[in-house]
Amino acid sequence: MNYLVVVAHPDDEVLGAGATMYRLAQKGHIVNVCILSGEVTARNYRPSTSELSEDVDKSLNLLGVNRIIKGEFPNIEFNTVNHLHLVQFIEKAIEETNSEVVFTHHPADLNNDHLHTSLACQAAVRLFQRRPEITSFKELFFMEVPSATEWGLNKSMNQFNPNAFVEVGEEAIDKKIEALSMYRGVMRPYPHPRSVEALKGLAAYRGGQAGMVYAESFESVFRRGI
Secondary structure, eight states: OEEEEEESSTTHHHHHHHHHHHHHHHTTOEEEEEESBSSOTTOTTOOOHHHHHHHHHHHHHHTTOSEEEEOBOOTTOGGGSOHHHHHHHHHHHHHHHTOSEEEEEOTTOSSHHHHHHHHHHHHHTTHHHHOTTSOOOOEEEEEOOTTTSTTOOOTTSOOOOOOEEEEOHHHHHHHHHHHHHTSTTTOOOTTSTTSHHHHHHHHHHHHHHHTOSSEEEEEEEEEOOO
16 A cells, blocks of 8 residues: 655654554555655754755654655745645645555644645545546545644634544654654653653553554545445
């Protein structure tokens, strides 16, 4: 099975699905990552461009990611980008990776780039309907990204509501934390949601919800087949 994780910024992919990516790769599935704002020029504590590129590669190689696709869309300015350009970039990534399942942001995330990434993904996954030669699409998942999803304060929007859980175990959670730690300036001390304690606690809580030993949770929003 070919999986694609589409995110706005470097580290979003690890925060949202790092342990799941690791487990999928271990089982022989192909996992690819598409990062729309590959250089995040507006980020606080941002390392140099070469250091950031090195961090991305080291982090995702640790998790077993097959390919990393980086865009150059402006950080925290996706609302100024032509929606079609975002959609077409994601469509190209889906086509090039023969992706059957896509993970992306929840549209109610506080971060505005996450919203526009999610909206563009929702449009892009319909590519198979227009292009019969494209690999048949199976499922779209929304992720929860700590420090963004829980801050979705606009209650007029549907909040993240997990209905799919992936048991990852403690080893995969430790790999997720190790991979995130490879991003310079991203981890924070507890009780920040990007701390070791918070990330492990969230995985324990999600696991407890579903009777699993550590889990990452997702919202399945479109599925074809059973």
